[in-house]
Amino acid sequence: MSTSPLTPSEPLIRAEGLSVRFGSRQVLDRVDVAVQPGKVVTLIGPNGAGKTTLVRALLGLVKPSSGSVRRRPGLRIGYMPQRLAVDPTLPLTVRRFLALWRPVTAGRMTAALEQAGVARLADQPVQSISGGEMQRVLLARALLAEPDLLVLDEPDQAVDVHGQAELYARIDAVRRASGCGVLLVSHDLHTVMARTDHVVCLNGHVCCSGHPEDVSRHPEYHSLFGGHAAELAVYLHHHDHAHADDGSLVRTTEGGCCHG
Numbered sequence: 230m231s232t233s234p235l236t237p238s239e240p241l242i243r244a245e246g247l248s249v250r251f252g253s254r255q256v257l258d259r260v261d262v263a264v265q266p267g268k269v270v271t272l273i274g275p276n277g278a279g280k281t282t283l284v285r286a287l288l289g290l291v292k293p294s295s296g297s298v299r300r301r302p303g304l305r306i307g308y309m310p311q312r313l314a315v316d317p318t319l320p321l322t323v324r325r326f327l328a329l330w331r332p333v334t335a336g337r338m339t340a341a342l343e344q345a346g347v348a349r350l351a352d353q354p355v356q357s358i359s360g361g362e363m364q365r366v367l368l369a370r371a372l373l374a375e376p377d378l379l380v381l382d383e384p385d386q387a388v389d390v391h392g393q394a395e396l397y398a399r400i401d402a403v404r405r406a407s408g409c410g411v412l413l414v415s416h417d418l419h420t421v422m423a424r425t426d427h428v429v430c431l432n433g434h435v436c437c438s439g440h441p442e443d444v445s446r447h448p449e450y451h452s453l454f455g456g457h458a459a460e461l462a463v464y465l466h467h468h469d470h471a472h473a474d475d476g477s478l479v480r481t482t483e484g485g486c487c488h489g
């Protein structure tokens with residue numbers, strides 16, 4: 230198994246045979262995943278499946294017990310964690326909160342706040358903003374890195390349905406403008422299926438992975454997500470097309486396979 234850095238013709242980041250143990254408990258078992266520039270890869274799986282652990286191992290925050298994580302040299306990663314505790318006693322505006330981690334120019338700060346749709350909150354105390362607004366502030370924080378790879382751990386939690394659509398539109402706009410790759414953890418199967426290039430269905434190991442439509446037909450996906458999976462299979466059945474760059478319809482083929 231190679232441990233050398235990835236070249237420009239390879240993905241931005243790649244995990245191969247990645248296993249993680251916490252004490253005697255094996256949380257990840259020989260997981261393979263890779264993110265290409267400009268593509269969205271989504272990790273789905275039940276609670277405790279190891280999604281956050283996989284993200285943290287990719288970021289170098291958790292040490293694998295075996296396997297490798299390789300990156301392009303100099304890869305800039307913007308990470309939006311599931312949550313970030315803010316000390317309620319610290320008098321911090323959103324702007325100052327965002328500057329806690331790295332020196333930021335005023336122009337970069339403004340751009341990140343605008344890209345995340347929170348420019349109007351810049352001078353509000355960070356403790357006073359809502360949960361959904363905080364998610365977008367955390368997106369702005371990830372964007373300050375000017376990332377080649379945006380890693381978003383459940384960005385849609387605490388966000389209402391309207392807010393979710395807007396949040397995903399913003400993430401999509403960033404991806405299109407910068408060409409960054411996106412690695413997403415989500416429990417929102419509808420969003421995953423509609424907005425993802427590649428899905429990895431995780432439950433300690435990779436149950437199945439591939440194009441969302443292919444994964445939605447996979448028996449392991451159905452056994453993990455039960456009734457929700459069936460609803461989506463019906464929904465997806467009518468979506469046997471894609472859109473070309475000019476907006477025209479392109480029929481896509483039925484079938485395909487999943488890779489475990």
Ligand SMILES: Nc1ncnc2c1ncn2[C@@H]1O[C@H](COP(=O)(O)OP(=O)(O)OP(=O)(O)O)[C@@H](O)[C@H]1O
Pocket residue numbers: 251256274275276277278279280281282283
């Ligand atoms: N630092 C740690 N030490 C011990 N066990 C841990 C640690 N981090 C995670 N775990 C355990 O590993 C398992 C996987 O956790 P993880 O947070 O990766 O799951 P997840 O798929 O992200 O779950 P969720 O959907 O609930 O966020 C859980 O059982 C968790 O308790």
